[in-house]
Amino acid sequence: MPHNLKLHKSTFRSPTEPIHIAGSKSESNRLLLLQALFPELELANVSNSDDTVLMAQALASQDSLINIQHAGTAMRFLTAFFAMQENKTLTLTGSQRMRQRPIKILVDALNQLGARITYLNANGFPPLQIEGKKLSGQTVTIHAGVSSQYISALLLIGPKLKNGLQLKLTGQITSTPYIQMTLELLHQIGVETHISANTIRVNPLKKALKTTIQVESDWSSASYFYSLIALSPVGAQIALTNFKKISYQGDAALAHIYKQFGVFTSFHNNKITLKKTNLVPSNTTISLHLANTPDIAQTIIVTCLGLGLSCKLTGLHTLKIKETDRLVALKTELEKLGASVVITTNSIRMAATKTILPDVCIATYNDHRMAMAFAPLALRTDLTILDAPVVSKSFPSFWTDLKATGIRLS
Known part of the structure; x- marks a missing residue:
């Protein structure tokens, strides 16, 4: 072309x-992360977009440097995913524009759970050094008015936390349908969630329902x-x-x-x-x-x-x-x-x-x-x-x- x-x-x-x-890029990227956490999941009609291809490659990568280029969803979701991968240390980076896109709200939230994430350049922005470890925390407070992807990233790893996740949202919630999408996909694989006022609770799950999900x-x-x-x-x-x-x-x-x-x-x-x-x-x-x-x-x-x-x-x-x-x-x-x-x-x-x-x-x-x-x-x-x-x-x-x-x- x-x-x-x-x-x-x-x-x-x-x-x-x-x-x-x-297939929907938004659904595909969420499901790929869930499949990495619950390998028994099978997916059909996954997006063929660059963002989804990069997400899949990053999840399968054994490299210590992962560059997700312009893929904003992947940056947010992978930050949460790699934070809980025990004994794996890596650098997560992206394009010049990606290095200008804020991620501090998500990093702060993950650090509340016990994550070990540091900035390699400007404070609050990629690239990130992520030292994967078992996350011991359960309760997180996060500002909900900047990006719903921060919230979805936390919800997606919630079922794999020992005691699940209690997510307290402050401020005006933005892009609510994307949060609802994440919750619906969690329900499909058998995760129980509870919403009360501005708090979302995600119960732990050992094994997903054996299922094929059509995107x-x-x-x-x-x-x-x-x-x-x-x-x-x-x-x-x-x-x-x-x-x-x-x-x-x-x-x-x-x-x-x-x-x-x-x-x-x-x-x-x-x-x-x-x-x-x-x-x-x-x-x-x-x-x-x-x-x-x-x-x-x-x-x-x-x-x-x-x-x-x-x-x-x-x-x-x-x-x-x-x-x-x-x-x-x-x-x-x-x-x-x-x-x-x-x-x-x-x-x-x-x-x-x-x-x-x-x-x-x-x-x-x-x-x-x-x-x-x-x-x-x-x-x-x-x-x-x-x-x-x-x-x-x-x-x-x-x-x-x-x-x-x-x-x-x-």
Whole structure:
């Protein structure tokens, strides 16, 4: 694949076969860690994303230096996992951006349990030196308002602690569906959990239920096809597999959210069909609070741009510590296309834009979601996506699947 990809103004075409979306990266990475703790688990439809491949390789590695590159989920989960691997000392590091992403809240929590983790460079940031040992603690207090992945990392190792885990959460809890996903996956393998006020208790478990777990396809990846259908004429439709009506993934909220863009979702035999049923009046303002679904914010605002709608998206404080500062990146790239955008520390507002400027080069900032979120604009104008292969972080077949919908690439 070329480093930069030209997307030519195209017309949507419904693929003849459903597009298969690989397993959820979020579910896969949680289950891989649980499988490492409980080897009797068997997994199916695991994500083929870079992040999941890196996670699997790290879990199997005997090396003393592990570099997980841009994989933020892996950094958080592996910090907790390796902290409890007795008699194993290693260095856990990542890309330059990863070394700028905070991890102090999680390290402090693990140290409360008796972990031995030190910073090799800047205080509070990777790289980390982790001296694996038996963790003797049980009760942890952690601030819940920065990243739900810190909480999930602790919950996932909870069943292997001698006395289980009692996790006390302070502050406003963020990205709650991801915590719920972790709890549901623990329940599937036989772990008992109890929630009371802001405390989660995880009981110890010696052996998982002998079971095969099928990973649901990734709803975040489905968002780009929702955007394509929203930008298409009434009647356009596409089928995607393998999705459930009752999902552990917070981004399943797409089915409800995209009704505002005239897209109806139907469920049948683990398949969803997205259909454009009506046009959206041009004076519509889309207002959404996305604290539980921040990963689809980029997709939604680009959909609004393509439809000439104004929007205000809030609850986005976690976007500043992702692969890039996504709020700044969005403002920069949307304004190249002619939009008027205002950002705060946790929100983004865009005025309705009548004309989208053509032949713009979209920078992606080592962020897979920047590349994929802007791609549906090929239904409106020519544009170039810089560093197109970055999509492999979560969706390696994205450009091939996009081409199947009639988008012309070169």
